[in-house]
Amino acid sequence: MTSRRQMLKSALLGGGAGVVAATALGSLGPEAAFATARAPEVEPGTVDPNFAEGRIRSIKDNTLLVLGSNMVFHNIRVVDGTSLWKLGPVPFDQAKPGDGLYARGVRMPDGVLAAESVWLNIVNIKGHIKNITSDKIHLDHNGQEVLCHVVSGKSVAVHSESPPTADLSMLRVSQHVQILGAWRPDTNEVDIATVFSPH
Amino acid sequence: MVRRQPTDPPPIDLYASVQGEVSWFCCGTAWGPCSTTGKGACGTCNSGSLQHAWPNTSDACLAITHPDTCGVSLSRRTCGFQHKITALCSGTSVVTAIADCGPQTDLFCGEKSCCGATCASNRLIDLTPAAYSKIASLSAGLRPCEISTP
Amino acid sequence: MQGIAALQPYVIALFLVWAALMKLFSRRMRAQAGRTALARLVGSARAIPTLRLVGVVELAVAAALLLPPATPEEGAAAAVLSAGFLAYLAYAYAAAPTSSCGCLGAHSHPVDVRAFARAGLLCAAGVAAVWAGPYPLDPPLVTLGLVEVVALLGLSAELDRFWLSPLRQLLVRLRQPLAVRSPAEIPLEVSLHLLYLSPAYCSASAQLTSDVQDVWDEDGLRFVVYGARERTAVFSIPLAGADPSAVRVALT
Numbered sequence: 001m002t003s004r005r006q007m008l009k010s011a012l013l014g015g016g017a018g019v020v021a022a023t024a025l026g027s028l029g030p031e032a033a034f035a036t037a038r039a040p041e042v043e044p045g046t047v048d049p050n051f052a053e054g055r056i057r058s059i060k061d062n063t064l065l066v067l068g069s070n071m072v073f074h075n076i077r078v079v080d081g082t083s084l085w086k087l088g089p090v091p092f093d094q095a096k097p098g099d100g101l102y103a104r105g106v107r108m109p110d111g112v113l114a115a116e117s118v119w120l121n122i123v124n125i126k127g128h129i130k131n132i133t134s135d136k137i138h139l140d141h142n143g144q145e146v147l148c149h150v151v152s153g154k155s156v157a158v159h160s161e162s163p164p165t166a167d168l169s170m171l172r173v174s175q176h177v178q179i180l181g182a183w184r185p186d187t188n189e190v191d192i193a194t195v196f197s198p199h
Numbered sequence: 200m201v202r203r204q205p206t207d208p209p210p211i212d213l214y215a216s217v218q219g220e221v222s223w224f225c226c227g228t229a230w231g232p233c234s235t236t237g238k239g240a241c242g243t244c245n246s247g248s249l250q251h252a253w254p255n256t257s258d259a260c261l262a263i264t265h266p267d268t269c270g271v272s273l274s275r276r277t278c279g280f281q282h283k284i285t286a287l288c289s290g291t292s293v294v295t296a297i298a299d300c301g302p303q304t305d306l307f308c309g310e311k312s313c314c315g316a317t318c319a320s321n322r323l324i325d326l327t328p329a330a331y332s333k334i335a336s337l338s339a340g341l342r343p344c345e346i347s348t349p
Numbered sequence: 350m351q352g353i354a355a356l357q358p359y360v361i362a363l364f365l366v367w368a369a370l371m372k373l374f375s376r377r378m379r380a381q382a383g384r385t386a387l388a389r390l391v392g393s394a395r396a397i398p399t400l401r402l403v404g405v406v407e408l409a410v411a412a413a414l415l416l417p418p419a420t421p422e423e424g425a426a427a428a429v430l431s432a433g434f435l436a437y438l439a440y441a442y443a444a445a446p447t448s449s450c451g452c453l454g455a456h457s458h459p460v461d462v463r464a465f466a467r468a469g470l471l472c473a474a475g476v477a478a479v480w481a482g483p484y485p486l487d488p489p490l491v492t493l494g495l496v497e498v499v500a501l502l503g504l505s506a507e508l509d510r511f512w513l514s515p516l517r518q519l520l521v522r523l524r525q526p527l528a529v530r531s532p533a534e535i536p537l538e539v540s541l542h543l544l545y546l547s548p549a550y551c552s553a554s555a556q557l558t559s560d561v562q563d564v565w566d567e568d569g570l571r572f573v574v575y576g577a578r579e580r581t582a583v584f585s586i587p588l589a590g591a592d593p594s595a596v597r598v599a600l601t
Contacts, residue, residue, distance in 0.1 A: 004563075005563070005565060005572070007601075008572065008574060008581065008583040008599075008601065009567070009572060009583075011583065011599045011601040012572070012583050012584075012585050012597060012598075012599040013585075014599075015599050015601075016583075016585065016597040016598060016599040017549075017597060017598065017599070018548055018549055018594060018596075018597060018598075019548050019549055019551075019552035019553075019598070020549070020552040020553045020556070020582075020598055020600055042249055043249075044249050044250075044281045044294045044295050044296045044349075045243075045248060045249060045250055045279060045281070045295070045296030045298070046248055046249065047245065047247050047248050047329075048247060048248065048249050048329040048330075048333075051247055051328070051329040051332060052247070053229060053230075053246045053247045053328060053329070054229075054230070055230050068247065069227055069228055069229040069230065069245075069246070069247075070227075070245070070247070081559065081562070081576045081581075082559065082562075082576075083559040083560040083561055083562045083575070083576060085337075085338050085560055085561070088537055088561075088564075089537075089560070089561040089562060089563060089564055100229075100230035100231050102246070102328045102329075102332065102337060104329075104332040104333070116558045116559045116576060117332065117336065117337075117558075117559045117560040119332075119337045119338065119560070121231065122337050122338065123225070123231050123232055123233070124222065124223055124224060124225070124337075124340050125232050126224075126302075126303065126306075130517075131517050132517070132521045132526055132527060133526055134524075134526045135526065135527065136526075137527075141232055142235065142236070143459035144232065144235065144459075146232055150527060152534070153533075153534035153536060154536050154537070154538075155536070156536045156538040156539060158341075158538075158542070160309065160310045160311050163539060163542055163543070163591060164536070164538045164539050164542050165539075166529050166535075166536055166539075167527075167528065167529045168527040168529075169525055169527045169528045169529075171527065172518060172521075173514050173515075173517045173518040173521060174510065174514045174518070176303075176306045176307075178222065178307075178340065178341075180338070180340035183230075183231040183232065185230075185231075188232070190232070193338065193538065194340055194538055196307075196310075196340060196341055198306060198307040198308070198309075198310055262380070286554075288545070288550065288551050288554045289554035289555040289557070290555055291555060313545065313546055314545055314546075314550075314551065314554075315545075315546060315547070315548060315550070315551035315593075316546075336560040336561075337560070338560055338561075339541070339545070
């Protein structure tokens with residue numbers, strides 16, 4: 001186990017609690033005040049400068065060059081504290097050119113987006129199940145067929161507030177579902193993270 | 200003496216904030232399955248903007264979303280109207296403007312989502328990725344929230 | 350050959366009558382007319398009148414096909430109608446691929462291979478009907494006719510919910526394609542669901558500024574790490590059991 005994990009584990013086992021202690025939340029000192037005030041309010045309905053969406057064009061060191069759907073380029077810097085999602089938490093080397101991307105962070109004065117969270121190829125699509133074949137759900141999404149793959153150890157189904165289950169066999173042909181998953185770039189296929197079923 | 204007809208119950212969001220589920224959707228000609236989605240019912244929707252979809256933007260919209268099937272009546276609000284959406288757990292909030300019709304409330308009637316001991320039912324609002332990521336992680340596709348006017 | 354040709358007017362007429370009745374009397378179809386490819390072609394305002402006009406023409410051609418005498422012009426009219434319909438499908442496919450066809454049903458169905466195949470077969474039937482003349486319809490011909498109708502019905506996506514979806518559901522029930530074979534690994538989403546219900550998460554969630562940075566399992570616990578501004582939040586979630594209050598948190 002890495003030293004960082006060891007350090008975090010001992011912090012938890014030594015000082016962890018059922019709720020975060022008030023003292024651990026820290027006082028509203030100048031650093032804290034700056035942290036909360038660092039992002040000026042964005043006008044509703046307008047583009048959020050602290051958010052980027054697009055496809056990765058190239059990766060250099062720890063920076064992702066992303067081309068947005070509005071033809072604007074974004075430079076996105078990934079650091080140790082940045083979370084990366086690609087059907088689950090992944091290390092930085094899993095980011096590949098061609099991946100679709102959403103990123104939220106803080107826009108720096110030089111225009112670079114210092115990312116706090118990066119989600120690669122994440123989609124959240126609603127539709128009707130047309131067919132279910134071996135480990136695949138054929139979804140009718142707005143008239144397009146999207147092939148959704150069940151990934152062992154990752155895919156779950158959620159029925160209202162019941163605990164998620166890895167057993168997707170309760171899903172029915174013709175029912176409506178929402179599928180959150182990872183798009184396979186340049187295909188009409190998705191790997192399933194969660195299937196939300198109304199019943 | 201004229202007998203008064205019973206009136207329809209007022210929309211639940213008219214005088215107070217309401218609690219419900221919030222999810223997210225992509226719009227604008229973007230990557231992946233979003234490439235054919237278009238700019239929404241208002242023609243201005245973009246995944247990178249702080250916008251949302253509302254179930255009652257027009258009669259045509261209401262005919263698709265049918266929140267009344269779930270026993271919920273919502274106010275008519277049109278393109279550009281601003282709502283404030285607050286995540287029930289963290290208390291973080293975002294103010295967004297209507298840019299599309301949705302979600303399909305009637306297809307998920309009674310569905311519940313919880314944070315801690317606080318739960319909310321029925322899908323009442325859908326946010327763009329930019330807006331949703333301000334109050335929750337995109338990987339948690341459904342969260343309980345409170346909807347109010349700023 | 351003569352027999353086959355004589356059969357076609359009845360087959361074509363059946364589909365023309367079905368299409369016409371849907372266009373003229375289905376309230377749902379008229380309600381959805383604005384979202385079909387037809388609306389894109391003639392404008393939303395003219396979609397319903399156009400739909401009604403096409404319905405009337407279809408009924409007229411169907412009546413001509415069914416009523417004696419059988420003339421070549423009737424078959425030609427049916428063929429022209431089908432050819433025009435094929436052209437409309439091609440337009441719908443090219444211009445508005447995800448919009449509904451608005452053809453034979455009130456439920457939304459984008460134009461696909463089956464729609465083209467059905468229209469193509471009806472067009473061929475129309476051409477064959479040009480040679481239709483009086484001919485006794487013996488049992489083999491009737492059987493052929495039924496086969497033709499069943500094939501055309503099978504190509505109609507509007508009817509899938511009556512037979513194809515139930516058939517698929519039966520096959521799913523028999524084969525169980527999504528049954529979990531080796532439930533050894535507990536998906537992360539199961540742990541996160543428990544996390545969201547916990548007081549630990551509720552107390553810390555306002556501080557969290559990132560999604561999950563790191564996850565690892567040890568000693569029956571799943572450790573999940575989030576960024577919390579300049580600090581780090583680490584949660585321990587029991588892998589077994591479903592008690593949210595057993596989740597612990599530390600901010601370092």
